[in-house]
Amino acid sequence: MSAGPVVAFRNLTKRFGQVTAVEDLTFEVRPGRVTxxxxxxxxxxxxxxxMLLGLAAPTSGTATVFGRPYGELPRAAHRVGVCMDGLGSVPGATGRRELDIWSATLGLPARRTDEVLGLVGLCEAADRPVKGYSTGMRQRLGLATALLPDPELLILDEPANGLDPDGIRQLRETLRALAGEGRTVLVSSHLLAEVEQTVDDVVVVQRTLRYAGPLADLTDNGTHRLEDRFFALAGEATEAKPQAKPEAEPEAKPEGSLTHA
Ligand SMILES: Nc1ncnc2c1ncn2[C@@H]1O[C@H](COP(=O)(O)OP(=O)(O)OP(=O)(O)O)[C@@H](O)[C@H]1O
Structure with a gap:
């Protein structure tokens, strides 16, 4: 495991034409914690x-994983597990088949498929085609795929979306167990009550950085609710900031082209 920050963003800015989606973000993700x-x-x-995964090019600033841009990280697909929409799937495959293919690509033992199916509670649906999966089942499969390589770092974009209460509890327990083993989790979410039960550190963004630090500091050791602190930090609901001059920003890679080294 790494001693320095596992993930570091430095002055990261991204503009899409007239819209500034992210502006001057600087924060770190600490090892062995759920952020x-x-x-x-x-x-x-x-x-x-x-941007962290090299799927979009920053307008300025940097994003690094274990001290390097993701695209330059050796064995990135073994070290970093990712669950994010649009990373592609295998047409017509069952959940088990899809996991088997990823597993073989990564050179993992065949038993790993059953292990991750169990971890995410997808054993019963494993032999059904993914195209017939519910939203929650797809989320579970995405999480299973991310867990396959037993990664040091997990990056999960809204993994609780569509999960039932069992799934949410299972997700929480899985993330806490991973952190307990010294692994690092960076997870985006809208479910503040759930986040409050799961994370060690919190990062609040609203185009710019509003907070980065321990949950306990933000809530004054539970004296305040995360929801109240969130609204105080995120301010009024606003659209992403339009810029005076349009600037075209090419994508680093097309959707779904996360490479597995
Ligand atoms: N490829 C793109 N082209 C143009 N604008 C984009 C693109 N991707 C994101 N944006 C804009 O950037 C801003 C930030 O979008 P982003 O998807 O990062 O937000 P988010 O915090 O993940 O939102 P949500 O919680 O709804 O998923 C939005 O205004 C969005 O419309």
């Missing part, structure tokens, strides 16, 4: 995670 990335719809969470 919750919070923000309203359109606050820039997904854009931030996509």
């Amino acid at each position: 919750g990335l919070l923000g309203r719809n359109g606050a820039g969470k997904t854009t931030t995670l996509r």
Whole structure:
């Protein structure tokens, strides 16, 4: 495991034409902790995670994983597990088949598929085609895929979306167990009550950084609710900031092209 920050953002800015999605973000994710990335719809969470994974090019600033840009990280697919929309799937495959393919690509033992299916509670649906999966089942499969390589770092974009109460509890227990083993989790979410039960550190973004630090400091050791602190920090609901001059920003890679080294 790494001693320095596992993830570091330095003065990260992303503009899409006239819209500034992310502006001058600087924060770190500490090892062995679950960090919750919070923000309203359109606050820039997904854009931030996509830049971290080399799926979008920063307008300026840097995002690094274990001290390097993701694209330059050796064995990145073994060290970093990712659950994010649009990373692609295998047409017509069952959940088990999809996991088997990823597992073989990563050179993992065949038993790993059953292990992660158990971890996310997807054993019963494993042999059904993914195209017939519910939203929650797809989320579970995405999480299973992220867990496959037993990664040091997990990056999860709204993994609780569509999960039932069992799924949410299972997710929380899985994330806490991973942190207990010294692994690091960066998870975006809108479910503040759930976040409050799961994370060690909180990052609040609303285009700019509003807070980065321990949950306990933010809530004064539970004296304040996270929801109240969130609204105080995120301020009034606003659209991403339009710029005076349009600037075209090319994507680093097309959607779904996260490479597995
Ligand atoms: N490819 C793109 N082209 C143009 N604008 C984009 C693009 N991707 C994101 N944006 C804009 O950037 C802003 C931030 O979007 P982003 O998806 O990062 O927010 P988010 O915090 O993940 O939101 P949500 O909680 O709704 O998922 C929004 O205004 C969005 O419309």
